Amino acid sequence: MTVNSLIESDRAHWIHPVSSWHDHEQRGVTVLRSGKGVYLTDIEGNELLDGFAGLWCVNVGYGHDSIVEAAAEQMRRLAYATGYFSFGSEPAILLAQKLADRAPGDLKHVYFGLGGSDAVDSAIRLIRYYYNITGRPAKKHMIALERGYHGSSSTGAGLTGLPAFHLHFDAPAPMQHHIAPPYPYRSDAASDVELIARSVADLRAKVEELGAENVAAFFAEPVIGSGGVIVPPKGWLSAMQATCRELDILFVVDEVITGFGRTGPLFACEHEGVTPDFMTVAKGLTAGYAPMGAMFMSDRIYRAIADRSAGQPIGHGQTYSGHPVSAAVALEVLRLYEEGGLLANSQAVGAYFGERLKTLLDHPLVGDVRSLGLLAGVELVTSKTAKTRPDAALNLPGHLARIGYDNKVIFRAFGDGIVGFAPPLCITRDETDLLI
């Protein structure tokens, strides 16, 4: 197929995720063909530095033969094994073991799915199941953060606090609520301590309004990703956990972006020694080489459900839960993070990248830069004193993406003038210099 006919076919047939179908029909797409390390090559031969690891997922970088071999070997030996009907497979079992060994605290039980959205959905369904089976069926309401993103499944999208995910889809599902995010740059709090106290007070007020006896859980990303890479002050996550414990609601941490070295340690919860009741992951779990997500559950909750389930299957599952090829990929990816030195590189280069990013603050349009490890956001404003967001009519994301492409770099430009960076963890200092 020629480049033009490929682009025509795409325009005619592929419904792309989170895109304007109208604009897509006008513009078409950039067709990516190959990748090596932090570089992608498009179908016209342009080499692009991928400052966004695909969609914050290709944490190990592109073109790892050892992952290809692990997948091929597993496909040859056993392409599929169900997790239903008391079956399992070696890679899925081994992966569950290794993840449980590394997860915070007593998150010892892992449910595998296909990505982040269904990991969040699994958490929602099983939290409701837990309260029903333990005799507190009124505890159904869920609270999340405005600007948070928890996927676009029909239930989980309700937790997503981004207007674009609700426009013309109706308001969020019932019994899902939002409180203000901890957004240091846009808050008038006098200090980090005050900002954290405000979040705690907001959560308390929402729980009081709904009645603690009706509230199931609070969901949060350790760093808000798709909502503009908002890094809360240190101490925020542990304060929210303590508040959830005190209010007797479950604390769910969504590490779909932050997991697997993106912010430095394997899981962002480790920055503050936090152990949630549930934790969701995807993306870096397989580094984008195969689809897979996972939901971790604390031993306490698992036992409460397991002990009441004699003779009664728990009706939650997917054909591809614990897919052996994805699991084999994840095992090799985990080896690369640890033995391959990628976590160590993320920590070293992440610190350097964070320092270099601060130099952008001298730019007249840069209002804020924030980062944790290799996850960073740069907020553009048209007035630094008034912190004025660029006019939406300017279509800044579209222009910035084009400028990036013309300069052979890829990053994410969000609608309200925020630029996001999440390069593969194998990036070198020189490559971050290029990105900056």
Ligand code: PLP
């Ligand atoms: N949760 C978070 C924090 C995410 O960033 C995402 C996706 O970006 C999801 C959930 C949904 O994951 P997926 O796109 O794999 O369904």
